[in-house]
Amino acid sequence: MRILVVGSGGVGDAVARIAARRVFFERMVVADFDVARADRTVAAANARDLARVGPRFVAARVDASDPAAITALAREHGATHVLNAVDPRFVMSVFQGAFDAGADYLDMAMSLSRPHPERPYEETGVKLGDAQFAADSRWRDAGRLALVGMGVEPGLSDVFARYAVDHLFSEVDELGTRDGADLVVLGDDGEPVFAPSFSIWTTIEECLNPPVIWEADRGWYTVPPFSEPEVFDFPGGIGPVECVHVEHEEVLLMPRFLGARKVTFKYGLGEEFIAVLRTLHTLGLDRTEAVPVRSADPAAPGSVAVSPRDVVAAVLPDPAALGERMRGKTCAGVLVTGRGRDGEPREVYLHHIVDNAWSMAEYGAQCVVWQTAVNPVLALELLARGVWSGAGVLGPEAFDAVPFLDLLSAPEPVGYGSPWTLEERTPRPAAGTATTPSTPSSA
């Protein structure tokens, strides 16, 4: 297997660092628009490479917005697989470039949505991944696989959902992805500062787009941003965090492959972060269209054009560089409700927690990007071994969850040494009956 990773930001860098401990592939080309960044990733990965078969990691420059450039680079290196690790705005160009190169394709975020022109907070317009699923038959006919949404969320969350449907439930009411953390970033004075732990561009995109929900008897529909806040009690010492509906790939993927009455995604943004996102939106600083602004470069006066959202990203610290100053844990998981194999009401929270201190010590990668990056590497390993195989545009839940979850938990060098947990919770009364607050049981 020869892998082309497009993008060496936080996640691409962690992909290389994780892959350096695995022997299932011959070569990994790490390409970025900023080749110096790719060089740094490749140097770190080669220095940590356990395969000891010569330098397996190679840096390259590529413009992710140019499908022909992706194709040319993939062909040059004989890439069998292209792993897309850039901002979701470049999904379609990398997806197309991989297809034209005859390579299989993986990503961690799907093609972008466009709100319904008249009723954005009631009906879906163009949905996440629609552009990719439209190409499904082309990929299938060519016998090539596009494994989409194969990060942690979407990705591991979809694997959890598949596992629950196959092995834990006879009937599923809701597949509810719930993501939360207790991360803080410390400033120079040791006091917490505001610093998002993941790409602010992507976070704004997913949080301010109309959140999508799926129900079996209604199909996909949307609600206003930050709808239905609920306090979810996260395990592992993280504790209660306010979660709200967010547009996310799981809601588009799971119903295509799994049976459930309802599919939701709620993100534990916390009150402070929700307030920040609301303000950015109120001011129009979330906008991506170019705005004319006075140049602040004395050597090049006049007017320049910038995207306000790019400016927001530029003033915030690079999330991938925050690892040393970050404290806490991040938790990704799926709350599954319904009836167990015995027909009794059941509620489980399948989840995976990464402690930043651990991922920094082991990989030099902060926990949020590490937790995202480990899943596509693991999926590539299952594909390399032939444990997973398929053709067409498929989500993670199209594959058997057991070998994935086993490999994730198994200690190194067999597995990735990062256990997941099944937590039984006290089932809530079914919808339509009187409700009382749920009391989470311990894991």
Added chain:
Amino acid sequence: MRILVVGSGGVGDAVARIAARRVFFERMVVADFDVARADRTVAAANARDLARVGPRFVAARVDASDPAAITALAREHGATHVLNAVDPRFVMSVFQGAFDAGADYLDMAMSLSRPHPERPYEETGVKLGDAQFAADSRWRDAGRLALVGMGVEPGLSDVFARYAVDHLFSEVDELGTRDGADLVVLGDDGEPVFAPSFSIWTTIEECLNPPVIWEADRGWYTVPPFSEPEVFDFPGGIGPVECVHVEHEEVLLMPRFLGARKVTFKYGLGEEFIAVLRTLHTLGLDRTEAVPVRSADPAAPGSVAVSPRDVVAAVLPDPAALGERMRGKTCAGVLVTGRGRDGEPREVYLHHIVDNAWSMAEYGAQCVVWQTAVNPVLALELLARGVWSGAGVLGPEAFDAVPFLDLLSAPEPVGYGSPWTLEERTPRPAAGTATTPSTPSSA
């Protein structure tokens, strides 16, 4: 009198529209970096000119950051007075340019402050106006006048303070400027939208700098932004608004010329606006230093440098253009506490209210910029008539308040037809004794 107005933004434009109804000057040159903007102001003013002595208003282009350009333009037109109506970051270049041209000078905001390097929220560093007052003897020796802070706040507020000291009080505890409004801006759908009614650049500057307070036995000192929130009940139907300490020129001006135990400025920002400003500061979007950002201009790709605060200003609507969509009133005033001429405790709120509907109908100017602009025009008229005169760097409270307040209230064509109000309030107990909430009396 020949006046050079530097800047034809909201306030400069309103200055010309107000001046068009007065006959005390021969010529007004309106200069802007964007000459098209100056042209629009001049066209509107000439069309409304009541003097009918030929076109009194002339447009010009000028770079306000270049003192030599200010001097050259002032000389070219034989300007006797330069009125500075640009962002406060250009105060020193316009101030210097006017001096070198041998012209008198007026502004509505003073030279910028710099926080104390170690204890920014306890001690003052470089204070507002320090750079200007340092030149006082030079202006005095030259027999030239620099009338600084001659807008509404500072400006009319300082005139109110002088009036209270001269005519209403025997002993002043506090001169407390209090500014509030009930303005809303309606969007295309008729619903209120977020749109600041004054330059966001200036608002960020004054609200995020350490607020300054003066006490007779302590001198000037600073506190953290948004300190000591209090709900102030504004008259004229505006009602209660949350006010917080803000860095403002009155606190630097009044103690230089008037006797009081304490001088404060509190701005009725309201909770929503305070939250927005806090968020901008948390994210670093209030910063003025250049930040490198990807160009969003396909014709000029690469990296450009912009000031984040300029980007915030660029995404928000131009406050001067909001008049048609604005509803409500703005109130500027000074709460004076102490002992009246009879020795009894007294509390008065001297204030001036402008209804946006009135200023739009009369002048085509929104109320906040109109209320700012009327005061320097009126001061220029008093200087032209010789009612006010002086040399050196002086604040509005260095001059007799009575002719100013009389001219403001008197109906046109004698006065400006915009009455002010003296509202008696129930005196609060003196500091150090038990306090009960004050109950405002009606005006």
